Amino acid sequence: MTSHHHHDHDHPHPHTFHAGSEKAEQSTRWVMWITLATMVVEIAAGLWFNSMALLADGWHMSSHALAIGLAAFAYATSRRLANDRSFAFGTYKIEVLAAFASAVFLIGVAVLMVVGSVERLIEPQSIHYAEAVAVAVVGLLINVVCALILNHQGHEHHHHHEHGHKHHDLNLKAAYIHVLTDALTSVLAIVALLGAWFYGLNWLDPVMGVVGAVLVAVWAKGLLVQSARVLLDREMNDPVVEQLRGILTALPGTAVKDLRVWRVGSAKFAATTWLESESLQVADVHRAIEQSHLPLTHVTVQVSKP
Incomplete structure (x- = not known):
């Protein structure tokens, strides 16, 4: 997905x-x-x-x-x-x-x-x-x-x-x-x-x-x-990256296989992530990210089974 x-x-x-x-x-x-x-x-x-x-x-x-x-x-x-x-x-x-x-x-x-x-x-x-x-x-x-x-x-x-x-x-x-x-x-x-x-x-x-x-x-x-x-999109050390990673890893039964974050505005970031989970739905991921109020404007999520 x-x-x-x-x-x-x-x-x-x-x-x-x-x-x-x-x-x-x-x-x-x-x-x-x-x-x-x-x-x-x-x-x-x-x-x-x-x-x-x-x-x-x-x-x-x-x-x-x-x-x-x-x-x-x-x-x-x-x-x-x-x-x-x-x-x-x-x-x-x-x-x-x-x-x-x-x-x-x-x-x-x-x-x-x-x-x-x-x-x-x-x-x-x-x-x-x-x-x-x-x-x-x-x-x-x-x-x-x-x-x-x-x-x-x-x-x-x-x-x-x-x-x-x-x-x-x-x-x-x-x-x-x-x-x-x-x-x-x-x-x-x-x-x-x-x-x-x-x-x-x-x-x-x-x-x-x-x-x-x-x-x-x-x-x-x-x-x-x-x-x-x-x-050069060298911003994977920005605090928002670890904050997003923490949100994703906190999702039940989820493994973060890949996460990429880069700046697209003075205080805006885009992100792509690949997660592995038996039951997690993409909508659940987006809901968790929205509730975090992180400065993310574009987020692409892929969820696959282990």
């Missing part, structure tokens, strides 16, 4: 583009335009005032502008294609793919930042400290504002959690961490400029550029791993 069950009867796809996602799209668009404007100012100021730390902050922000732009694009694409039946399990992975692409770009930016910083260490240049510090402070304030916007949106997403299960909006999280990392890089730029300005530590400016590059690389690695795990 084999049966497929779709828990979200009212929706054609498990990735429903609800009001929270629309607000997340609007927030990321606002943050993208703010970040782009700040990026242009910081890069221009870094070139004009000969500050590698400021340039590194600007280039770092450019990577965030791209990543946040990709996040907004992914939200819009997911919404536009939400009813496209060619996506077997919905359009959620468009957002994950955008996060993966931005992480790859970040690695390239980190390399460029290191190269530029080493060049400044070998051939130091004069810096207009007062102007550079002013621009870096403005950049930091703008990053704080952007972080508050995205953090507020994150709390709204948290408000929409279902049945106590954690909501994983990788797109929103990616944008938020980008902004936070950029704020940290702004702080490094300010520290480097003040150290060189007041204490003559001219080497501090390019060194902070390297530190900023390391921060970018570390963040990029984390995002690559996290997004690749979803893209």
